[in-house]
Amino acid sequence: MSERPDLKLSAVPPEAFPVAAGVRSAARTRFEATAFPSARHEEWRFTSLRSLWNTGFDQDATASAAALLAEVALPETDGRRIVFVNGRLDPTLTDFALEGVRMQPLSQALAGPSPASSVFDTAHTFSGDWFADLNTGWFTDGVFLHASRHAAPQGPIGIYHLVTAADALVLPRVLFLGETGSEVSLIEFFAGSDGIGYLTVPFTETVLADNARLHHYRIQEDGDLGAHINRCGSLLGRDADLQSFTISLGGRLFRNDFRAMLNGEGGHATLDGLVLVHGNQISDTHSVLHHMQPNCTSHQLHKCIVDGVGTSVFNGKIFVDSIAQKTDSFQENHNLQLSHHGMVYTKPQLEIFADDVKCSHGATVGQLDDEQMFYLNSRGLSAAETRYLLTLGFASQIVNALPAGSMRDRLAGRVDDYTRKSLSFVPA
Amino acid sequence: MITIRNLHASVDGNEILRGINLEINAGEVHAIMGPNGSGKSTLSKVIAGHPAYEVTQGEILFEGKDIAELEPDERARLGLFLAFQYPVEIPGVTNAMMLRQAYNAVRREQGLDELDPLEFDDHLQEKLKMVEMDPSFVDRDVNSGFSGGEKKKNEILQMAVLDPKFALLDETDSGLDIDALRIVSQGINLIRNEKNAVLLVTHYQRILNYIQPDYVHVLVKGRIVKSGGKELALQLEAEGYDSILESIEA
Ligand SMILES: Nc1ncnc2c1ncn2[C@@H]1O[C@H](COP(=O)(O)OP(=O)(O)O)[C@@H](O)[C@H]1O
Ligand SMILES: [Mg+2]
Numbered sequence: 001m002s003e004r005p006d007l008k009l010s011a012v013p014p015e016a017f018p019v020a021a022g023v024r025s026a027a028r029t030r031f032e033a034t035a036f037p038s039a040r041h042e043e044w045r046f047t048s049l050r051s052l053w054n055t056g057f058d059q060d061a062t063a064s065a066a067a068l069l070a071e072v073a074l075p076e077t078d079g080r081r082i083v084f085v086n087g088r089l090d091p092t093l094t095d096f097a098l099e100g101v102r103m104q105p106l107s108q109a110l111a112g113p114s115p116a117s118s119v120f121d122t123a124h125t126f127s128g129d130w131f132a133d134l135n136t137g138w139f140t141d142g143v144f145l146h147a148s149r150h151a152a153p154q155g156p157i158g159i160y161h162l163v164t165a166a167d168a169l170v171l172p173r174v175l176f177l178g179e180t181g182s183e184v185s186l187i188e189f190f191a192g193s194d195g196i197g198y199l200t201v202p203f204t205e206t207v208l209a210d211n212a213r214l215h216h217y218r219i220q221e222d223g224d225l226g227a228h229i230n231r232c233g234s235l236l237g238r239d240a241d242l243q244s245f246t247i248s249l250g251g252r253l254f255r256n257d258f259r260a261m262l263n264g265e266g267g268h269a270t271l272d273g274l275v276l277v278h279g280n281q282i283s284d285t286h287s288v289l290h291h292m293q294p295n296c297t298s299h300q301l302h303k304c305i306v307d308g309v310g311t312s313v314f315n316g317k318i319f320v321d322s323i324a325q326k327t328d329s330f331q332e333n334h335n336l337q338l339s340h341h342g343m344v345y346t347k348p349q350l351e352i353f354a355d356d357v358k359c360s361h362g363a364t365v366g367q368l369d370d371e372q373m374f375y376l377n378s379r380g381l382s383a384a385e386t387r388y389l390l391t392l393g394f395a396s397q398i399v400n401a402l403p404a405g406s407m408r409d410r411l412a413g414r415v416d417d418y419t420r421k422s423l424s425f426v427p428a
Numbered sequence: 429m430i431t432i433r434n435l436h437a438s439v440d441g442n443e444i445l446r447g448i449n450l451e452i453n454a455g456e457v458h459a460i461m462g463p464n465g466s467g468k469s470t471l472s473k474v475i476a477g478h479p480a481y482e483v484t485q486g487e488i489l490f491e492g493k494d495i496a497e498l499e500p501d502e503r504a505r506l507g508l509f510l511a512f513q514y515p516v517e518i519p520g521v522t523n524a525m526m527l528r529q530a531y532n533a534v535r536r537e538q539g540l541d542e543l544d545p546l547e548f549d550d551h552l553q554e555k556l557k558m559v560e561m562d563p564s565f566v567d568r569d570v571n572s573g574f575s576g577g578e579k580k581k582n583e584i585l586q587m588a589v590l591d592p593k594f595a596l597l598d599e600t601d602s603g604l605d606i607d608a609l610r611i612v613s614q615g616i617n618l619i620r621n622e623k624n625a626v627l628l629v630t631h632y633q634r635i636l637n638y639i640q641p642d643y644v645h646v647l648v649k650g651r652i653v654k655s656g657g658k659e660l661a662l663q664l665e666a667e668g669y670d671s672i673l674e675s676i677e678a
Contacts, residue, residue, distance in 0.1 A: 389521050394519075
């Protein structure tokens with residue numbers, strides 16, 4: 001019995017991506033030397049990976065994903081759609097043409113010196129991490145998105161990460177580069193078939209040049225037996241603006257690891273999240289907001305609802321380097337417990353080395369508020385209706401802030417379904 | 429309309445209301461005045477059915493029916509309304525959503541058809557005009573980020589929409605500027621008719637310049653120590669609560 005998954009990796013030589021060959025073989029070397037994380041690792045104290053032990057995952061597993069795509073495709077991404085099927089960029093389902101944004105398979109983008117090669121593997125600090133190195137060392141292909149200077153295309157780009165093959169090991173790689181003054185909306189939609197086990201380890205890097213803005217939406221609707229452990233890194237230049245939002249709905253095990261590096265003066269990062277947990281799901285968000293230059297701001301509102309015997313973990317780090325004076329950073333984590341058996345772990349972690357900064361954080365864990373309950377009851381709403389409205393309201397605060405469109409409508413619908421199911425609410 | 433007999437109520441084992449008697453008929457406006465901490469909000473919440481307060485003695489009859497054992501929402505659907513002294517903020521729930529659900533809950537109770545969102549919106553717009561509130565008000569989250577005056581106006585809007593038989597207003601006048609006070613009073617006067625009743629809980633006489641009460645009661649330490657006509661409010665304003673307390677103790 002080995003205390004790690006049994007991986008069957010694809011035979012893609014590091015040289016398949018000539019300019020990234022060095023990076024890839026270094027990642028492979030580190031990976032081979034790194035132990036699979038256990039509860040003894042500080043970063044994995046509350047999230048058990050035991051369900052992955054001794055389980056086989058095959059990077060070459062394949063199956064069709066056309067039906068799943070039809071279920072999840074958001075109309076606003078038509079014609080701006082990039083589709084990964086079981087970790088591989090699928091040219092037949094991909095349909096992309098957008099003024100101001102160039103899309104290339106990473107195998108092309110990293111064939112020689114290029115804008116992609118100059119930023120690839122620079123927007124993160126995950127090296128040495130088992131999952132990150134697994135992706136970096138073995139991804140079979142990925143996508144490079146390059147927004148040109150001052151490009152501001154209307155409507156969002158959709159990247160669909162679909163998993164339909166049983167026992168698949170899925171390693172999608174995304175690299176986004178927003179040049180000076182560009183503004184792009186990017187939806188990454190993670191979906192998988194129910195009833196099949198799989199392990200997906202997506203790795204996304206976003207690089208924002210001076211004054212660039214990225215709206216990055218990440219929707220996690222993995223299959224009920226899927227395990228999803230992602231890595232996302234963002235590197236921000238001067239006055240760059242990252243607006244990131246992650247919603248976690250599906251999967252059996254979800255680990256979201258997001259790190260934003262504010263590497264130019266005047267940058268801003270928003271890292272909001274909504275997590276809905278039911279059954280025996282585990283949803284874990286670890287984030288780092290790293291202030292590396294003065295006068296940057298960051299904001300994080302992370303909300304979790306826990307039902308059943310589910311587990312929600314939040315670890316929010318804010319690092320402020322000694323040079324990063326006038327940092328203004330704000331973090332809030334609110335957890336709503338709908339059952340007595342769910343588990344909530346929340347840990348803000350502030351490490352501040354500059355003296356002239358404004359940093360605050362707050363965390364709450366609890367049930368619905370009695371005074372809010374009484375207020376709505378006193379308006380004639382029954383206890384069941386009130387619980388439904390308040391639970392929905394807890395989540396809506398985040399969903400309502402999304403831009404209007406089919407993405408928001410879909411998520412509002414999912415939140416509504418979850419709330420009704422969790423509360424067994426049947427409207428009068 | 430409402431009859432309160434020998435009402436005693438406690439919170440966390442402390443007796444706050446110590447034998448209240450009150451009879452309010454349809455068409456009447458009563459005012460309850462009293463110093464801070466005398467139990468005005470406690471009385472309001474006990475009538476509305478706040479679960480933290482325990483009725484230890486006495487009864488509350490609403491249209492002849494004892495409501496002391498009813499849930500707050502059941503009382504509301506019978507036609508009882510409480511305007512809160514401190515309305516709570518409910519982020520994520522819009523005014524429109526709350527009001528439509530509340531309105532339809534009352535309609536269901538009365539065996540009437542529910543209004544769909546469009547029909548309800550017509551009803552709502554009309555009431556918004558009455559309280560001189562911007563239509564965008566209803567799309568905002570309940571009381572979230574509202575100023576003190578906006579919160580109080582929102583209570584009046586809800587009252588106007590729900591059109592209760594018995595409205596209990598807990599210091600709705602406190603902290604309002606003259607303009608807001610006028611609008612709030614106007615709202616109350618507009619819903620008044622011979623079929624409903626209003627109980628105004630207030631600390632100051634000021635609002636009684638706009639709304640003429642039929643009766644004024646003085647609440648001190650959980651008991652009504654004096655009742656009279658509207659001239660009692662003027663006497664309180666002129667002489668303060670101390671003189672009344674002294675005259676009672678004497
Ligand atoms: N939840 C509570 N626990 C303990 N004491 C309370 C509670 N609520 C009110 N009281 C007390 O009851 C008394 C009456 O309060 P309240 O009804 O709010 O007065 P008023 O509205 O007249 O200012 C006060 O002494 C107050 O401290
Ligand atoms: Mg009070």
